[in-house]
Amino acid sequence: MATKIYMDHAATTPVRKEVLEEILPFFTEYYGNASGIYSIAQESKKAMEKARAQVAAGIHAKPEEIYFTAGGSESDNMALRGVAEAMRQKGNHIITTKIEHHAILHTCEYLEKHGFSITYLDVDADGKVCLKDLEAAIRPETILISIMFANNEIGTVEPIAQIGKLARENGVVFHTDAVQAMGHVPIDVEEMQIDLLSISGHKLGAPKGIGALYIRKGVKVEPLIFGGAQEKKMRAGTENIPGIVGLGKAVELAVQELPETKKRLEAMRDRLIHGILDTIPYSKLNGHPVDRLPGNCNISFEFIEGESMLLLLDALGIAASSGSACTSGSLDPSHVLLAIGLPHEKAHGSLRLTLDMDNTEEEIDFVLEKLPVIIQRLRDMSPLYEAIQKQNS
Ligand SMILES: *Cc1c(COP(=O)(O)O)cnc(C)c1O
Numbered sequence: 001m002a003t004k005i006y007m008d009h010a011a012t013t014p015v016r017k018e019v020l021e022e023i024l025p026f027f028t029e030y031y032g033n034a035s036g037i038y039s040i041a042q043e044s045k046k047a048m049e050k051a052r053a054q055v056a057a058g059i060h061a062k063p064e065e066i067y068f069t070a071g072g073s074e075s076d077n078m079a080l081r082g083v084a085e086a087m088r089q090k091g092n093h094i095i096t097t098k099i100e101h102h103a104i105l106h107t108c109e110y111l112e113k114h115g116f117s118i119t120y121l122d123v124d125a126d127g128k129v130c131l132k133d134l135e136a137a138i139r140p141e142t143i144l145i146s147i148m149f150a151n152n153e154i155g156t157v158e159p160i161a162q163i164g165k166l167a168r169e170n171g172v173v174f175h176t177d178a179v180q181a182m183g184h185v186p187i188d189v190e191e192m193q194i195d196l197l198s199i200s201g202h203k204l205g206a207p208k209g210i211g212a213l214y215i216r217k218g219v220k221v222e223p224l225i226f227g228g229a230q231e232k233k234m235r236a237g238t239e240n241i242p243g244i245v246g247l248g249k250a251v252e253l254a255v256q257e258l259p260e261t262k263k264r265l266e267a268m269r270d271r272l273i274h275g276i277l278d279t280i281p282y283s284k285l286n287g288h289p290v291d292r293l294p295g296n297c298n299i300s301f302e303f304i305e306g307e308s309m310l311l312l313l314d315a316l317g318i319a320a321s322s323g324s325a326c327t328s329g330s331l332d333p334s335h336v337l338l339a340i341g342l343p344h345e346k347a348h349g350s351l352r353l354t355l356d357m358d359n360t361e362e363e364i365d366f367v368l369e370k371l372p373v374i375i376q377r378l379r380d381m382s383p384l385y386e387a388i389q390k391q392n393s
Helices: 017-023 039-059 072-086 102-113 131-137 160-169 241-279 306-315 335-339 344-348 361-379 383-392
Strands: 066-069 093-097 117-121 142-146 173-177 196-200 211-215 283-285 296-301 350-354
Touching (some): 017 241, 039 066, 039 196, 039 241, 066 072, 066 241, 072 102, 072 142, 072 173, 072 196, 072 211, 093 102, 102 117, 117 131, 131 160, 160 173, 241 361, 306 350, 306 361, 335 344
Parallel strands (some): 093 117, 093 142, 173 196
Antiparallel strands (some): 196 211, 296 350
């Protein structure tokens, strides 16, 4: 069955109509290479600089501090590898967390193979970084702290302003992966003392394959991609003008609408979370109860295997995701769920529903009606559940 109810916005979002409208002329009418000096090229250049200003305004940065990339993964790679290489003489130590996106974790693994030492901070049961642990991990040779703004699986929002303050006091560069936070949580790189920040277009209503990295003026970063002189020689390659225009528009809209979005999504999210926890036994919320992304609901069900749950949901036209092994692409369940202390079996039985403004109250009702039936059906096939039921009766 075709998806009728899309609740996987943390994986990707549809391109917003207003964004698509803005982008379309740049495929066929204003197709100029922004490096040219003739009129049609200047149209591209103008549109790109407008988008740069829109992105900058969305995070309280200056336009010249915004570098366009091909997405969140590239921005994360550029931040980590770029700073590591540029600051090698100063030190080789980097601090991050165990719950980062793989774009950060796998880049750290690469850096470890090339002489860098990485501290992976633990998080508490709600997914929060402990500031005392962070402070204790800082060494004279620490050059970079990279801690995500908000987690893509469990939705926990980290204490970014306090982390920024700590990093600044210790003279350490601070990067945050704000791919999930952008447009959902207010971001101010000045107030929060952030030095580098990654965003991605397709998580906020712009196309896939476009992103940006904010680099505070004065912070040294080596480029990742060499070639032409685009992006002040920091990121070679003919600019993706339609993507850039789309990112600018999407950021502008998301930031304008943020108060309204936050209010509506939080109300829907909380109704979904409490509706599930109240009607389904042996269920538990993952992530921080209050400091969490407005659209994130992540719940573990005991005696359930995530993939079977997703297939039954899909049969009803509901798109969702899970931290189970089958869906994580490895033998282990989600590293994030393991880091917050879930045993393997509870991590396998997790369900992530991520909402955005295109979801409706009727869709929440539908999920709240169908999910208990699906869970019961799966539990009825579980020998472990049967044993527990016998024990309790
Ligand atoms: C999606 C995501 C990324 C990767 O962004 P892409 O644009 O898909 O490369 C990085 N970090 C987080 C937290 C994400 O959710």
